[in-house]
Structure formats: structure tokens, C-alpha cells
Amino acid sequence: MVDFKDALIDLLGAEQVIDGDAALTNYAYDWWPVAAKWRNQGKTPLKPDMVARPQTTADVARIVTLANEHHMALTPWGAGSSVTGAPMPLNGGLTLDLSDLNHTLNINETNLTVTAETGKMGYILEAELNELGYTLNHSPQSLDRSTVGGWLSTRATGQFSSKWGGIEDLLVGFEVVLADGSVVCYETGPRMAVGPDLRHVFVGAEGTMGVITKVTLQIFRMSEHRIFETVTFDKLEDGLAVMKEIMQRGLRPFLVRFYNPTEARHAMQDKSFEKCVMFLGFEGMPSLAEAEYQVAKSIWEGYPTDILGPAAVEAWMDRRFDFSTVENILRNPGGLAETIEVGHYWDGIEETYHRLEEALSPYADEVLGHFSHVYPQGTSLYIILLGQCADDAEAEANLLKVWETAMTICLQTGAAISHHHGVGVARKDFVRGALASGMTVLERVKGAMDPENILSPGKLGLDA
Incomplete structure (x- = not known):
């Protein structure tokens, strides 16, 4: 660890490496409610050993190469706005804070695309486009606290997806640093039929397959x-x-x-x-x-x-971007709040809703539910729990029971265990059940892409 830290400082300079305990604590929590309860209790079970802040893709490539040589776990970090624990490291190691890669590189008004670095905050990019009469039409509730890279990493979607699709539908191309430090650029144009669509190896991979540093997305004229x-x-x-x-x-x-x-x-x-x-x-x-x-x-x-x-x-x-109800409850000692989003076909969504509502009611004073992100084949379902426990320890324990109960029901009814928040820590133990035989493919791709298993080890239910 000391040798790696010294080499990292030699590579980047001391000002781009963080290892102070207080500063590292900022990277020990995202917006997962369980993490909020950890914060209230002063617990840091998933804290990195150090943080690097690259300024360029070349920096990222050098850092990843070094981590691979030292067998050092590396977890990408955008803005820390995940609500499932996605950017929190399961094995310590190095957190790669991409927030300084925050430039808009090109807005192509002929092809209607925008290229930006993945540390770019969503609301800033949207504002820049709006000034020119364009929009991403990607409007997650986290727009003002999430990055473009985070959207790709978690396979995010937005409030207007029933017309405009999820982030995977907006994606044209990207630049990604692989586990050995090599840099790959991949772009499909309007459409391409040249082998498998490699975009989907990385979209939703939560940093397990590579570190995405640049992205090109579709943009649209603002609606009349x-x-x-x-x-x-x-x-x-x-x-x-x-x-x-x-x-x-x-x-x-x-x-x-x-x-x-x-x-x-x-x-x-x-x-x-x-x-x-x-x-x-x-x-x-x-x-x-x-x-x-x-x-x-x-x-x-x-x-x-x-x-x-x-x-x-x-x-x-x-x-629509106001998240204060949940945030205020979680700040209070013993406050319990959670949002779980799943998806299903039309012929399975109602049963899933009723079973979740009944099973989760004992853990909350209110069980809120809504259906959105709608398709010809089905819809997503949100279950939101609001309640009060005796203390934060009880709230933490109940939240973990909520996740186990909800995911078990989804597996029983055939529902997708996540529609767009991703896996993170919250769902990692249920991925194998959700993917079934598909887990074999995921494991083989991971083994080929990252044989040293340095990239977000343990995420997506893969071996740590």
C-alpha cells in the first residue's frame, strides 16, 4: 500500500492524491439510505484507503495501469449520488474521483450530438444545451447532483423516458480506459452493424469493465x-x-x-x-x-x-428534483426512508405491487407507490417507505430487511430487481438470482476484461 501510494504521488503530484482520514470519509457514503444511517452512527464500513483526482484521460490511463501492476482495487466516483451504494468500495483500495473531468468538448448542431467528459454534472450540461435551444431530454431526479458518467455506469433513466428512452438510448459513443490502462474509443453513429454493440459491455457495468472518461450523447431541439x-x-x-x-x-x-x-x-x-x-x-x-x-x-x-x-x-x-422529504427523514435519529424501483411486464406488475406493499408495510408508517417509465410491454414500479424507528441502528437493520424482502419478492414474481438505480451494494447479493444462467456470461466477460479483478471488485455480484 505504501509503495503504491508513493508511486501514485510520483505520477500525479501530492495535490491530486487524498489520504487523510477526514477527507476519505467523504467518499465512504453515497445517498443510499443505509449509508445515511452509517453516517449518523459514525460508521465507515466501506471507506477507500486513498483517492486520486485525475485531470485528463491520460491521467486515468496512468492510474489504472499503476493499479493493475500493484493489484490495487479501484472504484470510480462521479458525484456520489447513487442511492444503492454503487460508488462505495467493497474492498478499500483506491477511489478514482472523476469530478475534474468536467468539460463539454463539442456540441454538434448538425448531427445533434454533444460530447462531454464523464465528470460533467448533469444540470450544468443541460443548462449549456438549453442556452442554445437544445436539451438532453434526460431528466433524472438527481439531475442537479449526478454526473454524465454516473448515468452510464448505472444505466440510468429520467422522468421523461416514456418518450425519449433511457441513457442507453441516448448514447452514441464513448472513450473508456480498460483495466490494463489501454484507451478505447467506440462510436456507432446513427446506427452500426459491425459485430456486437460494445456500448452495452460498459453501460450499467458500474465500473467493473472499464473507466469511461468521455461520452457522446444525442441531443434534441427543445419542444415547442x-x-x-x-x-x-x-x-x-x-x-x-x-x-x-x-x-x-x-x-x-x-x-x-x-x-x-x-x-x-x-x-x-x-x-x-x-x-x-x-x-x-x-x-x-x-x-x-x-x-x-x-x-x-x-x-x-x-x-x-x-x-x-x-x-x-x-x-x-x-x-420534481426536490428530494428533501427523504433526506430530512434520514437525517433524523431513527428516521427510515427508502425508494426501491423495479420493473415488470404488464401481466406481472400488479401482483408485484400488491406483494411488495403488503410485505413492506410493517417496516414503515407510509408505503407510497407509483408507476412510471412506461413501455408497450410493461412499466417500472417505485415503492417508497417513510417511517420512524427507535434509533439509527434499528433503522439500518430494518432497511437491510426491506431490501432482502423486496428483492426476494421480485425474484419470485419474475420482476426486474432494478429498473434504473442499478445494483450497487444494495442488490449485489441478488444479481445471480436475477441473471440466472446469464451470470456465466457476465463472469466470463469480466474475467477477460479485468483478469486481475481490480475494477470495482465485488460489484454486480461478481467475486470480490
Whole structure:
């Protein structure tokens, strides 16, 4: 360890290497609620031994080469905004803080692409594009606290994905440093049929296959017109049927969110609200947005509904990045809050919802649920728990039980154990069950790409 540290300082300079205990503690926690309980208790079970702050891709390549030579575990870090423990090292070692790789390198207004370094904060990149009349149309709740690289690493998606897709759909190409320090550039253009699509070796790999340093993404002209609507339903199954019909009829609303009555009270900001509620948004050229809205309206008019107008959705749009409810609960001694997102086909999502709601209710005062990120084949489901325990130790223990219970139910019902938050630490013990025989492929790819197992060892359920 000492030899590696000395070599690292020789390579980068002392100012780019962090090894003080207090400073390292900043890299021991992300936004996973279990980590919040660790922080409250002063526990640091997943703290790196040192941190390096590269300034360029060349720096990253030299650091990775050195780590490989010294068999040193290396875990990439973007902004630390994961809610599953993804950037926290399982085996100590070196954390690679990529936040200084934060430049926008090119905005191509002919091809509608943007190239940026992966330490670029999402909200800054989006603001730069907006000034020119463009947008990523990628709007995760973490937009103001996450990096472009973090989106790729966790296979993220955003609130407008029902129309624009997840980060994998926006990805055109990237530059990645492999475990031996070699640098690979890969770009597909609009589409390419030259062997397997190598993008997907790295997207969602959570740093286990390489360190992505640059990325090229699609961008879009900002929409001319938006239409919002709020629709209430007496029955959960009716709302799900409307969502399914909207997507299977070929409509693509940019916003579809359907809340159970408990979360509807929060979404409507009305403690007396007792129905399920759906938020919808359509955008594009005015005539097209209006046409989609009218067809969607004809679908929900076939069910008992009330139409409340755009105000509630517009209010949600203004506060959609606000995570303070969960944050404030977690700061309190004994506060318990958790968000678990999964996905399933239409014929399995309702059973999964009811089983999760019933099984997780004993751990929380409120069980919120909503369906969003919608496809012709199915939808994602969020279960949000809010509660209070006797102390942080009990909250930590209950959160771990919540994860075990939820993941077990998902495996039993055939649901995807994550829709877009990724695996991290929270789900690592359930990946083998989720991938089944596919785990063999993941293990063989990892073994070929990183034979010394230095890149994020233990993540994705792989051997540490």
C-alpha cells in the first residue's frame, strides 16, 4: 500500500492524491439510505484507503495501469449520488474521483450530438444545451447532483423516458480506459452493424469493465409545446390499463406517472386526497402534441375518471428534483426512508405491487407507490417507505430487511430487481438470482476484461 501510494504521488503530484482520514470519509457514503444511517452512527464500513483526482484521460490511463501492476482495487466516483451504494468500495483500495473531468468538448448542431467528459454534472450540461435551444431530454431526479458518467455506469433513466428512452438510448459513443490502462474509443453513429454493440459491455457495468472518461450523447431541439393533464381513478387496475393502452396504441407521452392513493396525497399536496392519480404530459409541435392528447383522452374516458386540469402536474414539474422529504427523514435519529424501483411486464406488475406493499408495510408508517417509465410491454414500479424507528441502528437493520424482502419478492414474481438505480451494494447479493444462467456470461466477460479483478471488485455480484 505504501509503495503504491508513493508511486501514485510520483505520477500525479501530492495535490491530486487524498489520504487523510477526514477527507476519505467523504467518499465512504453515497445517498443510499443505509449509508445515511452509517453516517449518523459514525460508521465507515466501506471507506477507500486513498483517492486520486485525475485531470485528463491520460491521467486515468496512468492510474489504472499503476493499479493493475500493484493489484490495487479501484472504484470510480462521479458525484456520489447513487442511492444503492454503487460508488462505495467493497474492498478499500483506491477511489478514482472523476469530478475534474468536467468539460463539454463539442456540441454538434448538425448531427445533434454533444460530447462531454464523464465528470460533467448533469444540470450544468443541460443548462449549456438549453442556452442554445437544445436539451438532453434526460431528466433524472438527481439531475442537479449526478454526473454524465454516473448515468452510464448505472444505466440510468429520467422522468421523461416514456418518450425519449433511457441513457442507453441516448448514447452514441464513448472513450473508456480498460483495466490494463489501454484507451478505447467506440462510436456507432446513427446506427452500426459491425459485430456486437460494445456500448452495452460498459453501460450499467458500474465500473467493473472499464473507466469511461468521455461520452457522446444525442441531443434534441427543445419542444415547442407541452400539454399537461391530471386524471384520477377509483381503481388501481383501471389506471394501469389506461397506461398500457396508451403505450400499446403507439402514443408516446413524455410524462406518465400513476400514483397509489398514499403517494397521490404527496403528489397532489393534499392530505385528504383519497384516489389514485395519473400525471400526463405530451410535447412536440402543437398539432402533434394535441393529437396525442386527444387520443389518450379517448382512452381514459372509457373508465370512471375525474379530469383535474394541468395545475397539479405543473406544480410537480417545478419541484420534481426536490428530494428533501427523504433526506430530512434520514437525517433524523431513527428516521427510515427508502425508494426501491423495479420493473415488470404488464401481466406481472400488479401482483408485484400488491406483494411488495403488503410485505413492506410493517417496516414503515407510509408505503407510497407509483408507476412510471412506461413501455408497450410493461412499466417500472417505485415503492417508497417513510417511517420512524427507535434509533439509527434499528433503522439500518430494518432497511437491510426491506431490501432482502423486496428483492426476494421480485425474484419470485419474475420482476426486474432494478429498473434504473442499478445494483450497487444494495442488490449485489441478488444479481445471480436475477441473471440466472446469464451470470456465466457476465463472469466470463469480466474475467477477460479485468483478469486481475481490480475494477470495482465485488460489484454486480461478481467475486470480490
